[in-house]
Amino acid sequence: MSGTNSVVAIRDLGKTFGNEGSQTVALSGINLTIQPGEFVSLIGPSGCGKSTLLRIIGDLTGPTTGTVEVNGKPAARARTDRDYGMVFQAPVLFDWRTIEANVALPLEIIDMPRARRVQRIAEMLSLVELSDFARHHPWQLSGGMQQRAAIARALAFEPRLLLMDEPFGALDEMTRERMNTELLRIWEQTGTTIVFVTHSIPEAVFLSSRVVVMSARPGRITKVIEVGLPRPRSDETRELEPYFELITEVRESLKAGGHGSDAGTIADEPLEALQ
Amino acid sequence: MIDRLRYYLPTLAVFVGGIVLWEGAVRALEIQRFLLPPPSDIAAALVTNRDLLMAAGLTTLIEAVGGFAIGLTGGLVVAFATSRFALARGALMPFAIAANAIPIIAFAPIANAWFGVTSPVSKMMIVAMLVFFPVMINTVRGLTSADAASLELMRSYAASEREVLTRVRIPNALPYFFTAIKVGATLSLIGAIVGEYFGGATVALGRIIVESASFLRFAQAWSAIIVAAALGIGFYLIIIGIERVAMPWHASMRGQT
Numbered sequence: 001m002s003g004t005n006s007v008v009a010i011r012d013l014g015k016t017f018g019n020e021g022s023q024t025v026a027l028s029g030i031n032l033t034i035q036p037g038e039f040v041s042l043i044g045p046s047g048c049g050k051s052t053l054l055r056i057i058g059d060l061t062g063p064t065t066g067t068v069e070v071n072g073k074p075a076a077r078a079r080t081d082r083d084y085g086m087v088f089q090a091p092v093l094f095d096w097r098t099i100e101a102n103v104a105l106p107l108e109i110i111d112m113p114r115a116r117r118v119q120r121i122a123e124m125l126s127l128v129e130l131s132d133f134a135r136h137h138p139w140q141l142s143g144g145m146q147q148r149a150a151i152a153r154a155l156a157f158e159p160r161l162l163l164m165d166e167p168f169g170a171l172d173e174m175t176r177e178r179m180n181t182e183l184l185r186i187w188e189q190t191g192t193t194i195v196f197v198t199h200s201i202p203e204a205v206f207l208s209s210r211v212v213v214m215s216a217r218p219g220r221i222t223k224v225i226e227v228g229l230p231r232p233r234s235d236e237t238r239e240l241e242p243y244f245e246l247i248t249e250v251r252e253s254l255k256a257g258g259h260g261s262d263a264g265t266i267a268d269e270p271l272e273a274l275q
Numbered sequence: 276m277i278d279r280l281r282y283y284l285p286t287l288a289v290f291v292g293g294i295v296l297w298e299g300a301v302r303a304l305e306i307q308r309f310l311l312p313p314p315s316d317i318a319a320a321l322v323t324n325r326d327l328l329m330a331a332g333l334t335t336l337i338e339a340v341g342g343f344a345i346g347l348t349g350g351l352v353v354a355f356a357t358s359r360f361a362l363a364r365g366a367l368m369p370f371a372i373a374a375n376a377i378p379i380i381a382f383a384p385i386a387n388a389w390f391g392v393t394s395p396v397s398k399m400m401i402v403a404m405l406v407f408f409p410v411m412i413n414t415v416r417g418l419t420s421a422d423a424a425s426l427e428l429m430r431s432y433a434a435s436e437r438e439v440l441t442r443v444r445i446p447n448a449l450p451y452f453f454t455a456i457k458v459g460a461t462l463s464l465i466g467a468i469v470g471e472y473f474g475g476a477t478v479a480l481g482r483i484i485v486e487s488a489s490f491l492r493f494a495q496a497w498s499a500i501i502v503a504a505a506l507g508i509g510f511y512l513i514i515i516g517i518e519r520v521a522m523p524w525h526a527s528m529r530g531q532t
């Protein structure tokens with residue numbers, strides 16, 4: 001089922017944490033193929049392994065069983081080839097670097113010549129509308145601006161794949177909605193494939209071309225929902241009838257998964273800490 | 276300029292006020308001069324003995340700075356070596372932390388015996404020991420305490436160990452390192468002077484303090500203490516200056532230009 005062109009191809013993936021004494025099955029029987037240019041959200045309650053799945057795609061941790069291919073290569077190879085950019089929940093900007101120097105970090109590591117680097121940084125900062133803040137230090141920027149800088153950094157070496165782990169989870173609702181609109185603009189401008197982890201149903205529906213619904217214990221995919229909302233999406237999208245219908249559909253699917261309740265969320269917290 | 280003056284004015288006022296109070300109290304309460312000489316006597320002793328004090332200050336400063344350099348170098352070398360190897364770190368750190376907790380200054384007479392009581396090397400070795408442990412412990416902490424997310428970010432770039440070291444671990448260690456050498460700067464003068472208390476070249480601040488006190492020349496002893504204090508403050512200020520240049524980004528430096 002995975003085309004040769006797929007950006008991500010996951011087959012029969014499972015992940016188990018712990019030793020023989022106490023084992024926790026974090027992920028089980030995961031199959032997922034993502035095509036170029038898709039925007040795929042992974043949504044589910046805490047402890048469903050959605051962040052773990054993202055980290056396995058990025059080879060930040062390995063699977064226990066099954067395989068992951070990125071751009072047709074094993075995930076480890078894709079990482080050393082710098083095939084993807086990663087955005088974490090925290091911006092992870094270095095205080096000792098200015099914003100432009102933070103964006104330059106991955107370019108320094110791939111030894112991009114200085115002249116091209118300077119040009120590339122300028123492009124990236126203009127893409128995320130931070131050109132005026134190039135010489136600022138991270139602590140001088142708001143949370144939303146810091147996360148935009150992190151996105152610029154992740155896109156700096158033009159990866160075909162962008163992995164985002166609840167990037168707007170720490171932002172207030174208004175900023176989050178604005179960031180969502182901006183992210184879609186960047187996605188449309190760059191044509192990058194995005195895998196996006198979130199626990200916000202409206203965010204997943206608004207952004208995605210497909211929403212992958214997961215459930216906990218063990219973490220598995222319970223449903224994949226196609227989001228056919230027209231593009232480009234804007235604030236008006238959030239008022240469309242189909243938008244609300246899709247939100248309801250995702251919510252129902254999460255409930256059907258059985259671990260969507262608040263009690264379950266709290267009980268699953270220790271597992272999240274393991275990841 | 277005016278703003279700066281206004282900022283430092285209260286400090287200056289307290290300083291001048293303290294001196295005046297001291298002078299006034301000694302005179303008004305007729306405190307015995309050998310118990311607490313008035314500032315004017317100490318100032319006079321500073322002027323009279325300026326050549327001796329300059330030479331003695333230089334001797335002590337060389338011991339302190341020389342020992343500081345040895346301890347700093349040793350601390351950094353061991354810190355970088357052990358930070359690479361978790362096993363070596365696990366084996367060495369408990370001893371380093373224990374050694375840092377003992378009063379190393381107690382070894383001063385022994386160091387004098389080992390390296391020659393008249394040689395500046397014996398004082399440098401005491402100072403080096405005092406400086407070594409805080410520098411080593413703090414640098415190891417700084418090098419190994421980079422947050423997990425930063426390291427994962429570097430992993431996502433497939434960055435080499437060397438790149439992680441130069442771009443994450445070393446900048447992350449700078450605040451820890453400067454904390455250690457600020458302590459080290461103060462310890463280095465303490466080490467040198469206390470080392471001198473137990474014998475050594477006669478033209479040294481520690482010797483002047485001990486000998487003046489035993490001959491009840493307290494104004495002279497105080498004048499040597501003032502020189503030692505000035506050296507300590509000067510050394511500390513130089514390190515703060517370097518710190519500002521090295522990490523203007525750090526939270527403690529923000530809002531200062």
